[in-house]
Amino acid sequence: MDYPGNLYVIAAPSGAGKSSLVKALMELDSHLQLSISHTTRAPRGQEKNGREYFFVSPAEFDAMVQADAFVEWAHVHSQRYGTSKKAIEDRMAQGGDVILEIDFQGAVQIKDIFANAISIFILPPSWEELRSRLERRGEDAPDVIELRLKNAAVEVAQAHKFDFVIINELFDRALFDLKAIVHAQRLKYSAQRRARVETFQALNIP
Numbered sequence: 001m002d003y004p005g006n007l008y009v010i011a012a013p014s015g016a017g018k019s020s021l022v023k024a025l026m027e028l029d030s031h032l033q034l035s036i037s038h039t040t041r042a043p044r045g046q047e048k049n050g051r052e053y054f055f056v057s058p059a060e061f062d063a064m065v066q067a068d069a070f071v072e073w074a075h076v077h078s079q080r081y082g083t084s085k086k087a088i089e090d091r092m093a094q095g096g097d098v099i100l101e102i103d104f105q106g107a108v109q110i111k112d113i114f115a116n117a118i119s120i121f122i123l124p125p126s127w128e129e130l131r132s133r134l135e136r137r138g139e140d141a142p143d144v145i146e147l148r149l150k151n152a153a154v155e156v157a158q159a160h161k162f163d164f165v166i167i168n169e170l171f172d173r174a175l176f177d178l179k180a181i182v183h184a185q186r187l188k189y190s191a192q193r194r195a196r197v198e199t200f201q202a203l204n205i206p
């Protein structure tokens with residue numbers, strides 16, 4: 001399927017800094033819209049239904065799977081997460097840019113469906129740094145940190161399936177890289193053709 005706007009898919013192991021990078025990018029770029037996923041996990045801290053996620057019960061999630069309401073969904077950390085068609089359809093109809101912050105399984109599914117989606121994988125600079133970020137974050141018990149590191153080893157082995165890789169060693173550098181990817185995509189012939197119809201017409205480019 002062709003996506004009429006630019007569809008960016010970002011994945012990373014937990015602790016690599018994905019959410020902070022996406023948040024900073026969204027603050028700088030008002031043309032991007034973040035897709036809000038559905039999840040069966042419970043809200044954490046200040047999270048609000050409809051803002052970070054749509055929090056649903058396993059039965060509600062099942063019903064959505066049955067109704068073919070998801071573009072992709074996956075099991076992540078023993079919960080289920082999915083991108084609903086509704087979350088991206090309106091934006092798609094307007095040809096707007098959408099960003100999906102999802103896990104690598106979902107990213108691979110999106111690439112299969114939308115051939116022109118841009119997939120970006122964010123890596124930590126080393127295992128030592130990833131461990132110390134997870135420890136400094138203070139959100140997880142030691143056994144959960146070990147589990148996240150074990151999962152991260154499986155996840156980073158998938159990086160070769162992505163179009164772009166960003167190594168998040170210095171936050172500002174990684175944000176610069178992310179902005180560069182988003183910007184370069186908008187300069188592609190097909191994207192310019194869509195975004196600058198009048199200019200192309202004035203230049204008699206068919």
Ligand code: 5GP
Nearest residue numbers: 037038073074076081082083101102103106
């Ligand atoms: P968390 O529970 O920490 O918010 O997210 C856990 C993981 O699930 C993260 O890697 C996050 O990107 C991923 N995730 C969030 N939404 C989706 C989704 O709609 N689909 C998939 N496949 N993964 C998602």
